[in-house]
Amino acid sequence: KQEVTQIPAALSVPEGENLVLNCSFTDSAIYNLQWFRQDPGKGLTSLLLIQSSQREQTSGRLNASLDKSSGRSTLYIAASQPGDSATYLCAVTNSGNTPLVFGKGTRLSVIA
Amino acid sequence: GAGVSQSPSNKVTEKGKDVELRCDPISGHTALYWYRQSLGQGLEFLIYFQGNSAPDKSGLPSDRFSAERTGGSVSTLTIQRTQQEDSAVYLCASSWDAANTGELFFGEGSRLTVL
Numbered sequence: 001k002q003e004v005t006q007i008p009a010a011l012s013v014p015e016g017e018n019l020v021l022n023c024s025f026t027d028s029a030i031y032n033l034q035w036f037r038q039d040p041g042k043g044l045t046s047l048l049l050i051q052s053s054q055r056e057q058t059s060g061r062l063n064a065s066l067d068k069s070s071g072r073s074t075l076y077i078a079a080s081q082p083g084d085s086a087t088y089l090c091a092v093t094n095s096g097n098t099p100l101v102f103g104k105g106t107r108l109s110v111i112a
Numbered sequence: 113g114a115g116v117s118q119s120p121s122n123k124v125t126e127k128g129k130d131v132e133l134r135c136d137p138i139s140g141h142t143a144l145y146w147y148r149q150s151l152g153q154g155l156e157f158l159i160y161f162q163g164n165s166a167p168d169k170s171g172l173p174s175d176r177f178s179a180e181r182t183g184g185s186v187s188t189l190t191i192q193r194t195q196q197e198d199s200a201v202y203l204c205a206s207s208w209d210a211a212n213t214g215e216l217f218f219g220e221g222s223r224l225t226v227l
Contacts, residue, residue: 049215089155099145104154
């Protein structure tokens with residue numbers, strides 16, 4: 001059974017810092033991995049999707065990497081801003097027809 | 113619509129009553145998912161619809177929970193004889209085709225409170 005773990009559970013950084021959020025999964029035979037952002041009381045917004053054949057994806061100040069063999073992904077946020085404060089969720093699926101399995105998220109606070 | 117639409121956004125009900133939650137996916141999306149998010153917990157998969165295939169109901173926590181998807185579009189999640197532990201945010205998501213890129217788009221959720 002696939003399990004996803006995110007460390008740390010919470011993180012507080014001053015504005016402008018670069019930071020890394022970690023995600024690990026137990027079954028490395030994944031189909032794809034997605035990073036999401038969730039603001040309080042809101043749904044999830046997809047940030048980046050990495051297919052199993054890819055090593056990384058970039059969008060603006062965000063960069064997500066994938067190391068399937070070690071069962072790990074990282075989300076790198078450059079030059080953090082207070083508007084980045086949210087919960088970041090990592091999720092994986094093991095095939096195109098199975099649902100995403102989510103981690104519990106990392107709650108990020110960027111202090112101005 | 114432009115995104116996944118869910119209704120109601122908030123629902124307060126009494127223990128033992130039935131509730132229906134609605135999801136309107138992005139037009140053209142063939143895959144639709146229901147998840148549940150309880151306070152302090154991760155997202156829990158409930159049920160998955162893909163086109164005209166039989167749904168994957170493996171995540172439904174009890175037989176009080178059921179869902180249908182009419183015409184391959186709108187879906188309704190029904191919870192019968194609600195219990196306090198059913199209180200959670202119920203999130204719906206859709207994607208073009210799970211076998212394509214699999215990128216999921218979520219609605220804002222329906223917050224259910226069972227008194």
